[in-house]
Amino acid sequence: MNQHSSSEKIPKTRRGRETREKLLQAAEIEFGERGFHEAAISGITQRAGVALGTFYVYFNSKEEIFRALVTYMSHLTRTWIYERVAESPDRLAAEREGVKAFVEFVRQHKNLYRIVSEAQFVAEDAYRDYYTTFANSYRENLQLAADNSEIRGGDFDVWAWALIGMNVFVGMRFAAWEDAQSADDIAESITDLIGNGMLGSKGS
Amino acid sequence: MNQHSSSEKIPKTRRGRETREKLLQAAEIEFGERGFHEAAISGITQRAGVALGTFYVYFNSKEEIFRALVTYMSHLTRTWIYERVAESPDRLAAEREGVKAFVEFVRQHKNLYRIVSEAQFVAEDAYRDYYTTFANSYRENLQLAADNSEIRGGDFDVWAWALIGMNVFVGMRFAAWEDAQSADDIAESITDLIGNGMLGSKGS
DNA sequence: CTGAAACATGAATCAACATTCAAGTTCTGA
DNA sequence: TCAGAACTTGAATGTTGATTCATGTTTCAG
Numbered sequence: 001m002n003q004h005s006s007s008e009k010i011p012k013t014r015r016g017r018e019t020r021e022k023l024l025q026a027a028e029i030e031f032g033e034r035g036f037h038e039a040a041i042s043g044i045t046q047r048a049g050v051a052l053g054t055f056y057v058y059f060n061s062k063e064e065i066f067r068a069l070v071t072y073m074s075h076l077t078r079t080w081i082y083e084r085v086a087e088s089p090d091r092l093a094a095e096r097e098g099v100k101a102f103v104e105f106v107r108q109h110k111n112l113y114r115i116v117s118e119a120q121f122v123a124e125d126a127y128r129d130y131y132t133t134f135a136n137s138y139r140e141n142l143q144l145a146a147d148n149s150e151i152r153g154g155d156f157d158v159w160a161w162a163l164i165g166m167n168v169f170v171g172m173r174f175a176a177w178e179d180a181q182s183a184d185d186i187a188e189s190i191t192d193l194i195g196n197g198m199l200g201s202k203g204s
Numbered sequence: 205m206n207q208h209s210s211s212e213k214i215p216k217t218r219r220g221r222e223t224r225e226k227l228l229q230a231a232e233i234e235f236g237e238r239g240f241h242e243a244a245i246s247g248i249t250q251r252a253g254v255a256l257g258t259f260y261v262y263f264n265s266k267e268e269i270f271r272a273l274v275t276y277m278s279h280l281t282r283t284w285i286y287e288r289v290a291e292s293p294d295r296l297a298a299e300r301e302g303v304k305a306f307v308e309f310v311r312q313h314k315n316l317y318r319i320v321s322e323a324q325f326v327a328e329d330a331y332r333d334y335y336t337t338f339a340n341s342y343r344e345n346l347q348l349a350a351d352n353s354e355i356r357g358g359d360f361d362v363w364a365w366a367l368i369g370m371n372v373f374v375g376m377r378f379a380a381w382e383d384a385q386s387a388d389d390i391a392e393s394i395t396d397l398i399g400n401g402m403l404g405s406k407g408s
Numbered sequence: 409c410t411g412a413a414a415c416a417t418g419a420a421t422c423a424a425c426a427t428t429c430a431a432g433t434t435c436t437g438a
Numbered sequence: 439t440c441a442g443a444a445c446t447t448g449a450a451t452g453t454t455g456a457t458t459c460a461t462g463t464t465t466c467a468g
Binding site: 035114121131151152154155159162169170173186192197 | 367400
Binding site for chain 2: 454455456457458459464465466
């Protein structure tokens with residue numbers, strides 16, 4: 001099923017783990033700055049301060065380290081947003097915090113954002129997993145909120161993907177491309193839209 | 205400003221125009237199926253039925269023909285959606301038609317959709333232009349609708365990007381990845397969400 | 409009809425890496 | 439302390455494919 005799991009190269013010693021970690025951090029920068037195809041293994045090893053051959057002690061291919069990076073970053077994104085959203089009193093507040101958290105995350109991790117997007121082409125299965133996992137938990141949260149009468153009913157599967165798309169594009173435009181607007185204002189505009197709709201009277 | 209306009213190679217004869225057109229059509233397939241980096245100039249010329257060298261009579265580089273393709277496709281997308289949306293009686297109906305049109309467009313043009321997404325990395329300025337143009341006209345339409353009391357006020361700049369993101373992600377999930385759900389149902393769920401919000405009572 | 413411009417050809421060039429490998433160095437458990 | 443496992447090294451290999459170029463062929467204005 002996974003063409004790379006055939007021989008995962010897991011370090012046995014502390015030195016090995018440290019070197020692998022250095023390579024991963026270097027790859028984050030190299031892939032982020034140059035993109036998958038422009039990125040060079042030699043660029044990664046140079047940034048990591050190890051010899052070229054060392055790379056292949058820890059990874060079987062360029063694609064393999066890229067996948068490892070995507071996995072690492074999905075985890076990072078999810079954790080970051082989850083922590084920020086956890087204490088929200090209701091669903092709409094959670095959406096507001098979610099947008100804020102995502103915008104701030106993108107502003108701090110422009111490289112990571114680019115890498116995830118590029119996964120769409122380099123490792124499509126990893127990319128689909130990334131957003132599908134996200135969408136599933138989103139859908140469940142919407143369902144819970146509906147059960148709790150915080151929001152009304154709807155097609156939560158479609159809604160989840162729609163809401164993710166909103167976050168991604170707003171994050172791209174107002175965080176990755178431009179820093180000017182405050183995350184608060186953006187989050188407020190979004191919350192306003194999805195809370196009350198384009199027809200309803202202005203809430204809050 | 206544009207590093208490629210230095211020597212645009214515009215055909216002077218009918219034969220030349222036809223060959224250029226064949227190359228563009230071949231490129232659409234080659235880039236769509238293999239992605240920018242996997243695509244080969246020789247693949248394009250083979251599909252077009254011309255010799256390798258002929259390519260450089262019409263384009264200065266692989267990137268140049270890719271950009272030409274993106275421009276061509278933005279035009280195609282916009283035209284398609286515009287025609288479908290034009291007769292809508294009000295903004296919400298226009299949104300519904302827009303989602304439907306986009307889903308159907310993606311289902312018929314999976315190659316083109318992929319190419320535009322990849323432009324993000326290969327020709328970022330073209331990609332930004334593509335969505336920025338889209339967002340600007342979206343924003344103006346929202347403003348007109350508000351002036352006309354079809355919708356209430358809001359931060360239409362943010363709203364426009366949010367709505368585009370919704371379309372793109374819903375299109376990706378329910379059109380590019382999977383054909384099962386009807387475009388009508390999807391459009392209805394989206395319209396329901398953005399029309400009435402998550403709080404408002406179910407409309408229509 | 410005719411010469412110059414436009415167009416077509418595909419073998420040859422050239423550079424850029426990904427990946428391999430044979431030889432050395434460091435670590436660790438007993 | 440020592441053998442073998444783990445790790446490191448960087449030159450060499452091999453492939454791929456974009457781009458160039460010298461040489462034909464076709465078109466078309468005058």
